[in-house]
Amino acid sequence: MGFNVEDIRAQFPILSRKINDKPLAYLDNAASAQKPLAVINALKDQMGTSFANVHRGLHTMANETTEAYEGARTKVAKFLGAPKPDNIVFTRGATEALNLAAYGLAHTIEAGDEIILSQMEHHSNIVPWHFLRERKGAVLKFVPVLDNGELDLDALKSMLSSKTKIVSLVHMSNVLGTINPIADIAPWVKAVGAVFVVDGTQAAVHMPINVVDLGVDFFCMTGHKLYGPTGIGALYGNAEMLEILLPFNGGGEMIEDVFESHVTYNDPPHKFEAGTPPILEAIGLGAAIDWYSQFDPKDVHQHEMAVYYHALDGLRDINSFKLIGDAPNKGSVLSFNLEGAHAHDVAQILDKYGIAVRAGQHCTQPLMTRLGIHSTARASFGIYNTLDEAERLVAGVKKAAHFLS
Numbered sequence: 170m171g172f173n174v175e176d177i178r179a180q181f182p183i184l185s186r187k188i189n190d191k192p193l194a195y196l197d198n199a200a201s202a203q204k205p206l207a208v209i210n211a212l213k214d215q216m217g218t219s220f221a222n223v224h225r226g227l228h229t230m231a232n233e234t235t236e237a238y239e240g241a242r243t244k245v246a247k248f249l250g251a252p253k254p255d256n257i258v259f260t261r262g263a264t265e266a267l268n269l270a271a272y273g274l275a276h277t278i279e280a281g282d283e284i285i286l287s288q289m290e291h292h293s294n295i296v297p298w299h300f301l302r303e304r305k306g307a308v309l310k311f312v313p314v315l316d317n318g319e320l321d322l323d324a325l326k327s328m329l330s331s332k333t334k335i336v337s338l339v340h341m342s343n344v345l346g347t348i349n350p351i352a353d354i355a356p357w358v359k360a361v362g363a364v365f366v367v368d369g370t371q372a373a374v375h376m377p378i379n380v381v382d383l384g385v386d387f388f389c390m391t392g393h394k395l396y397g398p399t400g401i402g403a404l405y406g407n408a409e410m411l412e413i414l415l416p417f418n419g420g421g422e423m424i425e426d427v428f429e430s431h432v433t434y435n436d437p438p439h440k441f442e443a444g445t446p447p448i449l450e451a452i453g454l455g456a457a458i459d460w461y462s463q464f465d466p467k468d469v470h471q472h473e474m475a476v477y478y479h480a481l482d483g484l485r486d487i488n489s490f491k492l493i494g495d496a497p498n499k500g501s502v503l504s505f506n507l508e509g510a511h512a513h514d515v516a517q518i519l520d521k522y523g524i525a526v527r528a529g530q531h532c533t534q535p536l537m538t539r540l541g542i543h544s545t546a547r548a549s550f551g552i553y554n555t556l557d558e559a560e561r562l563v564a565g566v567k568k569a570a571h572f573l574s
């Protein structure tokens with residue numbers, strides 16, 4: 170393995186915290202990841218040494234801050250394999266990126282046009298498309314999920330037709346961990362002339378991404394799950410699609426000229442970034458990408474999956490344990506239930522032992538309905554998690570199973 174986990178942990182001050190007198194085991198990375206000193210210091214340095222609004226000024230600090238902000242765009246473009254920085258629109262997160270894609274494509278949709286999603290989507294890749302159903306009369310279709318948590322690819326193929334205008338799918342599920350074969354799906358989507366939007370929120374943290382090789386039109390990511398700050402994300406769009414997309418925020422910076430009679434727009438990506446953007450957050454995301462890029466994504470994946478399987482092996486000994494999501498190609502998300510126990514109770518008991526996991530629907534109500542469950546407990550592993558933490562999770566869940574059954 171190309172890195173030492175203890176060295177990595179030493180770069181995250183928060184990981185030395187105690188929770189309920191126990192060392193913190195932070196296993197809630199799919200919700201949000203902790204921040205390394207490289208990111209904390211980058212934000213401090215920018216605020217403490219050079220800060221101004223971007224693009225508008227002629228003074229030194231305005232230029233320095235603009236350079237840092239635009240530099241972060243270049244880093245995101247490189248990270249996602251985008252041809253140019255101009256393919257990257259900064260947003261306030263993945264949710265805003267998906268809303269921008271849906272809103273900005275609305276003018277291409279007519280009543281009866283079909284938008285294909287899947288049953289494993291996060292609400293942020295469902296609700297914006299419901300807006301199009303409500304406003305434009307679009308028809309939403311959901312690709313079924315198989316019992317093991319895989320996407321039903323045969324069903325997807327049979328759902329695609331000349332009526333399909335948009336396909337929007339998650340790359341890696343935040344509940345099942347399933348990694349969908351986006352590069353295989355892209356040619357099917359293109360064959361019917363539809364736009365392909367991909368929710369890469371989880372995937373961008375766990376595997377190398379190249380949006381050109383994937384063959385997607387739009388791809389979104391979020392900073393805070395990638396060890397960066399909150400309030401920042403990005404929408405990649407290919408050049409042709411960014412010309413078609415309409416902006417949904419109007420204001421300063423996104424315009425070329427404003428007259429009493431009409432307005433003309435700036436070029437992408439600025440056309441989509443009205444007002445003062447999340448400057449510090451974008452710079453923090455750039456720092457997170459710099460930090461994360463020192464590791465080989467294959468090493469990170471191998472490490473995270475080793476922790477995942479170590480936990481899973483131990484949990485399988487518990488009679489009431491049920492794994493949710495067992496696709497052959499998956500990332501380090503371990504959703505589970507204990508028969509007869511509520512996921513919230515499991516999470517609360519684990520917190521007593523300093524172990525942070527999430528419990529609930531994880532913003533995926535259609536998936537919960539499909540699986541016939543109300544909620545899951547979810548441990549999600551990141552770069553700094555250890556085999557020892559996996560063992561503590563197993564011991565904690567064993568205690569929860571004992572108390573709750």
Ligand SMILES: Cc1ncc(COP(=O)(O)O)c(C=O)c1O
Nearest residue numbers: 262263264291293343368370391
């Ligand atoms: C798969 C997926 N899509 C979208 C989102 C939304 O991301 P954000 O809350 O950063 O906008 C999440 C967050 O959990 C997610 O897991």
